[in-house]
Amino acid sequence: MSAPSQSIPGKTVLITGCSSGFGEATARLFADRGWNVVATMxxxxxxxxxxxxxxxxxxxDVLDPASIDAAIAAGITRFGAIDVLVNNAGFGLFGVFEATPRPKVMEQFAVNVFGVMDVTRALLPxxxxxxxxxVINVSSGAGIFTLPMISLYCASKFALEGFSEALSYELASVGVTVKIVEPGGVTSTRFGERSEAEAATATDLADYRPxxxxxxxxxxxxxxxxxxxxxxxxxxxxxTAATDGTDQLRYVATQDIKPLVAARRETSEERYMALMRGQFMPR
Structure with missing residues (x-):
């Protein structure tokens, strides 16, 4: 992937999932601040x-390797190089685990984990x-603490966090930095709409209704x-993660999840589990 003789100067970011939500907002922000943006969807x-x-x-499409290669090639052809990758594309399943069909479980991991791996692998050379x-991987508060009804989403984000942390050691040896951004449940995106639509495909099990x-x-x-x-x-x-020049790994992105992040990371296991069970266990 060599740079063409004619390209637009400046730093370039490639972002997945730019049709709405975090991806769209991030594409606009980078572009407004003078970056070249490969906005993919x-x-x-x-x-x-x-x-x-x-x-x-x-x-x-993170499930289509040919489209990944084509998008990377198009970005390099247009701008000469790519400096930052933001793996943002993802979705969340909502519902009790037992009621979720196995194909949906596979899709959750295919998009949120394997898709990130495939895009990253394609750009690493x-x-x-x-x-x-x-490399910036957009995780979630659900990659730090867990909540009922989103067990599969939590599992995918926990996997993403583990992959990102381990990968950071490998890539540091070749001059590449890995970052994890952890947002809460922002209500101004379409993420919740898709989660509700996915929930409608789950089986209704009467025992779980209360x-x-x-x-x-x-x-x-x-x-x-x-x-x-x-x-x-x-x-x-x-x-900030893309431009601060540090090797900081994790960035909590929204204030709303900070109390639960602190409970998970800064208190004992006993206190944390008592807090969460008090919220969600049947009374």
Whole structure:
């Protein structure tokens, strides 16, 4: 992947999942701050990004390796090089584990874990050749602590966190930095819409109904508490991770999850489990 003789100067970021939410906000922010942006998504015909010289909108489906290679090649051809990768594309399953069909379980990991791995692997030869690069993986508070009804989403994000941390040691040896950005449940994105749509495909198991109703009531209160968190806040954190020049691994992106992050990381196992069980276990 050699740089062409004619390219647009400046730093370049490739971002997955730019059709809405964190990806769209991050693409706009980087472009506004003078970066070249390779804004990728499964269906680029529906994008809402402005037509600008420093924004290339192109197709990338993390489940389609050919589209990954094509998007990377298009970005390098347009801008000369890629400096930062933001693995943002993902979705969440909502519902009790027992009621979730196995194909949906496989899809959750295919998108949130294996898709990230495939995009990263495809870009690493370019980073390694240049002896520089930053990989930013968008995780979640659900990659730090767990919540009922999203066990599969939590499992995928825990896997992403473990992969990212281990990968950071390997890539440091070739000049590449790995970062993890951990947002909370921002209500201003379409993430919740897809989660609700996915929940509709799950089997309704009557034995779980009282628990599900109680958990949904708790979640209603949690959503109200996090109403102030925005996709812009997450985009700012991603930009900081890309540009701060440090080897810091994890960045908590929204204020709403900080109490639970502190409970998980800074208290004893006994206190943490007592807190969570008090919230979610049947009374």
């Amino acid at each position: 499964r269906t680029p015909d529906t994008h809402r990004l402005p037509a600008r010289e420093n924004i290339l909108v192109t197709r990338l 370019h980073f390694r050749q240049r002896q520089t690069g930053v 628990f599900v109703a109680a958990v949904q009531e708790t979640f209603t209160g949690l959503r109200a508490a996090r109403a102030g968190s925005t996709a812009q806040e997450v985009a700012e954190t991603i930009f």
